[in-house]
Amino acid sequence: MSELPDLVLLLGLLAVVGLWLKLARGREQATQEARLQCRQHGLQLLDESVGLRGVRLLRQHGQLLLERCYTFEVSIDGNDREPGKLWLIGRTLSGISLPTIQSHLPGLLAEHTAPPAATDNVVPLRPRLHKDNTLH
Template sequence: MSELSDLFLLLVLLAIIGLWLKLARGREQATHEARMQCRQHGLQLLDESVGLRGVHLLRQHGQLLLERCYTFEVSIDGNDREPGKLWLIGHTLSGISLPTIQSHLPGLLTEHVPPPATDNVIPLRPRLRKDNTLH
């Protein structure tokens, strides 16, 4: 009976090592994708790393696929830190969320335009001082 339990423990250990290696390769792929997307959009990838945020099953064309979400931080002008996310299915980029320059420069807009409604939070307009400048 001891040999059977040793074999079972060895198989469990091998499965854990295999999963760890697969996740490490996925993280390398996500870092590569984040670096490419930042270069393409004129952003700087901070810390040159990504972190696994979540994993969920996704059904596409009758198949169950594993989608991984990674988070990272980027800089628009070198003086800020903005969040970014990317989603991978296997080695394929399935989605990305990056900050925009417009969201970083609200003081340069002459008229406040609220972002499109994606949730139940209502944005407030900036208050004007008596001398018609934004607070």
């Protein structure tokens, strides 16, 4: 009679090990996909790693599917850290969220259009737009 609890314990342990191996393979797949997406979008994948953020069940075409969300960090210009996310169903990429260069345009434009340092204490102001979108 003591063989049954031992067998249940062994099966539970094998299930945990199998789940851990499956998640490790999924993480490797997510890392490869993050590298590929960063290369395609001109971004640098920082730390060369991803982290599992969440898991959820989805119903598509009458099937229950497991979708995993991974987070990672990228750099647009080598001087910043921006978050990225990707979602995988099995080995298939189901979604991705990457930062855009437009979010950095105000800072980049300010660097390139900044007036030269003045020798007096006058601060130059940018022209304001009036309500009808004309310069005031």
